[in-house]
Amino acid sequence: xxRMIDVQNIEDIALGAAVLGTGGGGDPYIGKLMAAExxxxxxxxxxxxVDEMGDDDMSVAIAMMGAPTVMVEKMPGGxxxxxxxxxxxxxxxxxIKYIYSIEAGxxxxxxxIALAAKMRLPLVDLDGMGRAFPEIQMxxxxxxxxxxxxxxMADEKGNSVVLSTIDNRWMETFARGIAVNMGxxxxxxxxxxxxxxxxxxxxxxxxxxxxxxxxxxxxARAAHVDVIRALKDVTKGYVIFHGKLTxxxxxxxxxxxxGEALLEGIGEDAGSTMRIQFQNENLMAEKNGTIIASVxxxxxxxxxxxGEPLTxxxxxxxxxxxxxxxxxxxxxxxxxxxxxxxxxxxxxxxxYSPIDERL
Amino acid sequence: xxRMIDVQNIEDIALGAAVLGTGGGGDPYIGKLMAAExxxxxxxxxxxxVDEMGDDDMSVAIAMMGAPTVMVEKMPGGxxxxxxxxxxxxxxxxxIKYIYSIEAGxxxxxxxIALAAKMRLPLVDLDGMGRAFPEIQMxxxxxxxxxxxxxxMADEKGNSVVLSTIDNRWMETFARGIAVNMGxxxxxxxxxxxxxxxxxxxxxxxxxxxxxxxxxxxxARAAHVDVIRALKDVTKGYVIFHGKLTxxxxxxxxxxxxGEALLEGIGEDAGSTMRIQFQNENLMAEKNGTIIASVxxxxxxxxxxxGEPLTxxxxxxxxxxxxxxxxxxxxxxxxxxxxxxxxxxxxxxxxYSPIDERL
Numbered sequence: 163x164x165r166m167i168d169v170q171n172i173e174d175i176a177l178g179a180a181v182l183g184t185g186g187g188g189d190p191y192i193g194k195l196m197a198a199e200x201x202x203x204x205x206x207x208x209x210x211x212v213d214e215m216g217d218d219d220m221s222v223a224i225a226m227m228g229a230p231t232v233m234v235e236k237m238p239g240g241x242x243x244x245x246x247x248x249x250x251x252x253x254x255x256x257x258i259k260y261i262y263s264i265e266a267g268x269x270x271x272x273x274x275i276a277l278a279a280k281m282r283l284p285l286v287d288l289d290g291m292g293r294a295f296p297e298i299q300m301x302x303x304x305x306x307x308x309x310x311x312x313x314x315m316a317d318e319k320g321n322s323v324v325l326s327t328i329d330n331r332w333m334e335t336f337a338r339g340i341a342v343n344m345g346x347x348x349x350x351x352x353x354x355x356x357x358x359x360x361x362x363x364x365x366x367x368x369x370x371x372x373x374x375x376x377x378x379x380x381x382a383r384a385a386h387v388d389v390i391r392a393l394k395d396v397t398k399g400y401v402i403f404h405g406k407l408t409x410x411x412x413x414x415x416x417x418x419x420x421g422e423a424l425l426e427g428i429g430e431d432a433g434s435t436m437r438i439q440f441q442n443e444n445l446m447a448e449k450n451g452t453i454i455a456s457v458x459x460x461x462x463x464x465x466x467x468x469g470e471p472l473t474x475x476x477x478x479x480x481x482x483x484x485x486x487x488x489x490x491x492x493x494x495x496x497x498x499x500x501x502x503x504x505x506x507x508x509x510x511x512x513x514y515s516p517i518d519e520r521l
Numbered sequence: 522x523x524r525m526i527d528v529q530n531i532e533d534i535a536l537g538a539a540v541l542g543t544g545g546g547g548d549p550y551i552g553k554l555m556a557a558e559x560x561x562x563x564x565x566x567x568x569x570x571v572d573e574m575g576d577d578d579m580s581v582a583i584a585m586m587g588a589p590t591v592m593v594e595k596m597p598g599g600x601x602x603x604x605x606x607x608x609x610x611x612x613x614x615x616x617i618k619y620i621y622s623i624e625a626g627x628x629x630x631x632x633x634i635a636l637a638a639k640m641r642l643p644l645v646d647l648d649g650m651g652r653a654f655p656e657i658q659m660x661x662x663x664x665x666x667x668x669x670x671x672x673x674m675a676d677e678k679g680n681s682v683v684l685s686t687i688d689n690r691w692m693e694t695f696a697r698g699i700a701v702n703m704g705x706x707x708x709x710x711x712x713x714x715x716x717x718x719x720x721x722x723x724x725x726x727x728x729x730x731x732x733x734x735x736x737x738x739x740x741a742r743a744a745h746v747d748v749i750r751a752l753k754d755v756t757k758g759y760v761i762f763h764g765k766l767t768x769x770x771x772x773x774x775x776x777x778x779x780g781e782a783l784l785e786g787i788g789e790d791a792g793s794t795m796r797i798q799f800q801n802e803n804l805m806a807e808k809n810g811t812i813i814a815s816v817x818x819x820x821x822x823x824x825x826x827x828g829e830p831l832t833x834x835x836x837x838x839x840x841x842x843x844x845x846x847x848x849x850x851x852x853x854x855x856x857x858x859x860x861x862x863x864x865x866x867x868x869x870x871x872x873y874s875p876i877d878e879r880l
Binding site: 319320321322323324325326327328332335336339340342343344 | 678679680682683684685686687691694695698699701702703
């Protein structure tokens with residue numbers, strides 16, 4: 163189903179993507195501004211479902227790469243995205259007809275909308291994660307043999323890079339170092355994929371899912387109904403903790419924002435504690451010292467009253483939050499996928515246990 | 522004047538280039554083996570003077586990049602150089618007809634010969650330094666507005682990178698990080714330049730100069746005449762110290778071999794000390810605490826009897842050496858050039874004073 167994304171829809175998409183962003187992906191506010199401005203200048207963007215892509219039609223992902231803590235202070239100008247797109251185009255044999263979002267989280271849900279408006283190309287209703295993840299190879303496209311290259315990077319100074327690597331894990335290594343040298347954040351063009359490939363490999367419907375989540379929050383607030391309950395229902399998620407932030411530690415290491423948040427229980431959870439560890443995104447939630455949710459399932463902190471999703475860089479002492487855990491897309495739950503995004507990849511010596519089987 | 526380089530000539534070129542290499546550029550032995558093997562398989566390589574290049578003929582530099590301490594243990598296979606060449610070719614509008622050496626020092630004097638043999642292309646008798654230097658932007662081509670890009674890097678695993686930057690200093694930043702991630706050493710293709718550009722910007726005759734130096738050492742040894750004196754004459758250099766190595770410190774930092782060598786005087790220099798600081802290449806020589814030679818002039822340690830040039834990674838306690846200082850090419854002696862390769866660039870708070878004016 164084709165339809166147009168306008169400035170109104172962007173608000174909802176950005177809000178919903180921040181829920182799917184699991185604390186990472188950067189402040190959605192910046193991407194929202196960019197997308198809204200691009201639509202004001204160029205008109206609305208067409209959103210098409212993956213089924214509408216011809217099997218041979220090519221699409222490319224446009225994203226911001228780097229530590230979100232830096233993104234907040236360094237807003238991209240917009241020409242970098244065009245450069246990154248054109249660089250990929252110069253390597254792909256046929257015209258690239260579609261733009262897509264590699265991750266639903268935060269700024270990367272809306273940066274592609276801004277470019278789609280500017281290039282007057284449609285956006286495909288899918289992403290490569292159904293959430294946000296910190297590393298380049300962590301996309302469902304990787305699991306189906308789609309390569310990240312030609313992978314292009316551009317900065318606001320005019321530097322550009324094209325990388326081709328033997329696998330997508332090497333791409334992460336090279337690109338991360340360059341992103342750090344580009345000032346810790348950069349625009350990338352990557353994972354060119356045909357309609358046929360996207361039908362098999364992508365997480366479908368993510369953009370409209372994000373919009374539905376955002377709209378649900380907005381409408382629940384307007385109607386003064388329980389926004390947390392509405393959020394739980396629409397995401398098929400679980401409230402795993404209700405608490406107050408007592409400590410947040412974060413540092414930017416090798417281009418990532420790493421750290422942890424500590425919470426003290428409120429209400430039903432009074433007397434309990436929770437520790438949430440993150441690397442750009444929330445990875446692991448421990449209640450009273452026991453892990454109760456982990457990647458690839460989604461862990462998101464939202465404000466207890468408004469349901470407003472919080473990025474890790476927004477966390478402050480005293481915030482009262484609900485911690486939501488939501489099931490990962492089924493592509494992420496295979497043994498092969500868990501090698502890429504499971505707890506052990508991130509250094510936790512535990513097996514993944516799906517949130518919908520735990521609770 | 523056109524002529525052919527065969528396996529015999531490579532011995533002399535490698536030996537002479539190690540003198541010009543000022544302690545850096547990697548062990549010439551590896552490059553020599555590669556070049557000799559390529560010539561055995563493909564026949565001799567034609568060496569042409571820059572005047573024989575048509576003004577519009579294109580040439581490209583092929584080199585190894587990384588810490589020479591690692592190069593010793595990680596010999597390239599040869600396919601990387603072909604990949605790097607082809608990647609540059611794909612960006613240059615016309616056929617690249619010539620290969621050249623970006624630095625006369627060590628391995629990078631002979632790696633281009635190996636590729637020239639393999640590709641059956643002539644080598645131009647020039648380089649970009651007249652010596653070796655540690656960073657990418659430190660080539661005379663830079664001083665004349667020639668850009669390093671399209672700059673390509675390839676590793677033995679099959680990864681490849683193409684960089685385009687706003688200036689050659691940024692190229693150094695990005696490429697250094699990638700070289701470290703490629704395992705601290707990689708083959709690059711860079712600085713494509715026309716005959717017209719090379720006539721103005723390159724250091725001319727470097728390959729034959731290296732060969733002359735190497736032949737001079739070889740013949741002096743065979744004739745049992747004073748090899749140090751012969752070396753001094755052919756290089757227009759000065760013997761600035763005669764001493765014994767008492768301490769060598771080196772570490773690999775951010776893709777560079779950094780360190781210093783301490784010497785105790787022998788003979789005429791008995792009672793004196795010398796300290797030589799290096800970053801891949803020897804940068805600075807202090808006698809009794811006073812700087813007496815510095816970049817961009819060439820500082821090379823050779824064995825006192827054989828005149829064998831020593832790379833910084835070959836230095837060992839007890840070695841008895843002569844320290845030679847040789848004048849830099851005039852391209853390096855302008856105020857603009859000294860900003861790129863003068864003592865202050867390397868962190869020494871002194872003005873450059875040409876060796877031929879000091880002594």
